[in-house]
Amino acid sequence: MKTDKSEIERRMTRFEQVCRSADVKLTHQRMEIFREVAQTGDHPDAETVYRGVRTRVPTVSLDTVYRALWLLSDLGLITTLGSSRERMRFDANLSRHHHFVCLRCGLTRDFYSDAFDELKLPQSIRAIGRVETTHVEALGVCRKCAKTNRAKPTTMKRK
Amino acid sequence: MKTDKSEIERRMTRFEQVCRSADVKLTHQRMEIFREVAQTGDHPDAETVYRGVRTRVPTVSLDTVYRALWLLSDLGLITTLGSSRERMRFDANLSRHHHFVCLRCGLTRDFYSDAFDELKLPQSIRAIGRVETTHVEALGVCRKCAKTNRAKPTTMKRK
DNA sequence: TTAGGTGCAAATTCTTTGCACCCTG
């Protein structure tokens, strides 16, 4: 699930722009942490980002990864997803998209749908609040899990 | 956000049926824990359920609440929601519904939409896996937060 | 230069587990 080169470039450029305009320092660590998320489509958790970054910046620490990820999220450069019985995951895909989530293994993959994007919200929702964005979650069983185990989906074991 | 009486009754009845057919013991604790989730529309976390149950069963322990909630989830009697920067929350509303989530305070409210329920998934998703259910998440700012603070939504502080 | 960023280690918070006793079926 690699993101293609030109898209990574685009994301890195935007990263630099946003950091500068927000007066946030462009450190080596932050750059590599963002790159790690930007370069994968796998919605990694903090630990996974940490492991990836460490191959390039061996001295980076896990708490720096956490601090950077939340900062990036505050800056709107990445989004978070934390459904299901799992740790928090991070996503650098900012284009309008939706998620397929495997109930057995937690695999999360992006998908796109014009029909979903154009959905009109019911009027009744205005009584609750003002909606900024909507996102569809499709829950099911991924190809791989469907092959390996035909049992009813049960709760995923933690860790 | 109280659920109406008849609906609670219905949920409690189903709870008893499912437990019996799954050979799961109907203990006082489990019953009150389920009732606590069934009776609110607030998608409480484990701690909140614990506090609520304790007023009726003062000796109940937090770990029993956790064990019961995951059990109920395994039995399909409740669902879990854990998006955003928060702890796991539980939901006894099993009818097809969607969620409005406030980006500032985390308030989560159910809403219904026939249009959403009838959505056709794109063919491309079949390459990823078999979808069992879809659920729309509408992210925005709730009435209360819109009133108290007009600043741009930022990441919620934990706790 | 200097305020913000980092690494380290320790602290928190949320959740799970081992074990002895208890209660439902």
Place this chain on the structure above:
DNA sequence: CAGGGTGCAAAGAATTTGCACCTAA
């Protein structure tokens, strides 16, 4: 009365924080 369920206390996992040093601007 048997085996699952519970409470307690302690462990574990994920995430955050205090502090002294470091570095981008």
